[in-house]
Every structure is written in C-alpha cells, then in structure tokens.
Amino acid sequence: ETGVTQTPRHLVMGMTNKKSLKCEQHLGHNAMYWYKQSAKKPLELMFVYNFKEQTENNSVPSRFSPECPNSSHLFLHLHTLQPEDSALYLCASSQGDGYQPQHFGDGTRLSIL
C-alpha cells in the first residue's frame, strides 16, 4: 500500500458539477498539501495544512475548497470549475515543514468539459 493515496485517479466533470478529490496518508505525517500541475509548468502549491490547521492559501480561487478533518485525510472540494482548471492535482504529506521531504500521491487527472 502506497504511503499517500489519492482518489479518484481520473475525473471528468462539467463546469456546473460539484465533486471532491480525496487524499489519505498512512505515514503518520502532520502536514498535508494540495498542488496543481499544469502541462510544462512548475508545481503550484495550493493549500497547506499543518496539524489540521490551514497555514498557506496561495491565492487560490474560491471554487476550490479544501477540508482537512484530521491529519491523515485531506479533501479538495470542486465547484463551478473552469476549463483552465484541467490539470493534475497532487496531494503530498510531510513530517514537519517544507524542509522535510514530501511524499506524494499519484495524483488525480482532472478534465473540465
């Protein structure tokens, strides 16, 4: 079993749909992250949770809403997305802060019709 599990692996949705991405980590880490990866662009950090508290929100549009009910689970709720939101969404976890290596899930490939 991988340390960080993301579901679903692929998601196709219309602009008016509501869906959620799920991430679960089995590593006992206290920090979790959501990233967006668009083609040929650097990873963009979207949200950071440390001990369930959100510590970073890098000006992400409100149509993306994170939820961290405990230190092992992280959700990204999606609502009224735009075509430019089509990307690979990666979840990661680490023990501590950005100085510790992050462990990534395999991502959710999101396509907005």
Place this chain on the structure above:
Amino acid sequence: DQQVKQNSPSLSVQEGRISILNCDYTNSMFDYFLWYKKYPAEGPTFLISISSIKDKNEDGRFTVFLNKSAKHLSLHIVPSQPGDSAVYFCAATFRMDSNYQLIWGAGTKLIIKP
C-alpha cells in the same frame, strides 16, 4: 517571474555516462534545496537535498552541488541507468516568520539511451 528555473526541458544521455541536471534560482533567501524525480502516472518522489550551508551532498549515484554565488545547483547522476529516465524537479525553500515558501522548477525530462 519564476524564482526557480530549470532551463532545459529535456536531456538525453547515453547509458553509463554522467547526467547533469541544472537548476538556477533568483531568491537569495532560499536556504534549502531538494530534487524530486517523477515517472509518468506517478507522483514525484524525493531524491536528495542540500542545505545552503553546504556545497555538496552525495547519496550513492546521486550528487547535488550548490554554488551560492552563482545561485545555481546541479544534480549529477553517475553512472546513468535506464531506470533514471524520468522528469526531475528542483525545489527551493525558505522560512518567513512562522511559514515557509516552497518553490518548484518546471522540470527537466531525462532520457537515458541504451
């Protein structure tokens, strides 16, 4: 404005030779650097890191060199193996107050030719 730049989108190297992946940065506040490797359809995996107080860190076939004055770091892989074919990301971090910034490069695709 990209603070971490990987100017080579791709690199092709013969198996057994040395692969050198480069990364430049602009922010002098970065004090820790990490390299990650990513296979298709998988998330990135951590490879090796270096603190700004060092100029070299080695782990098996992988060595990272840091030149602070040039704001440049490089990852050396020797000897290169077919399994090294992947996309390599450079990332840099620094702490500001109680938060930290982690900035990623766009990646370099390494192709190892048999």
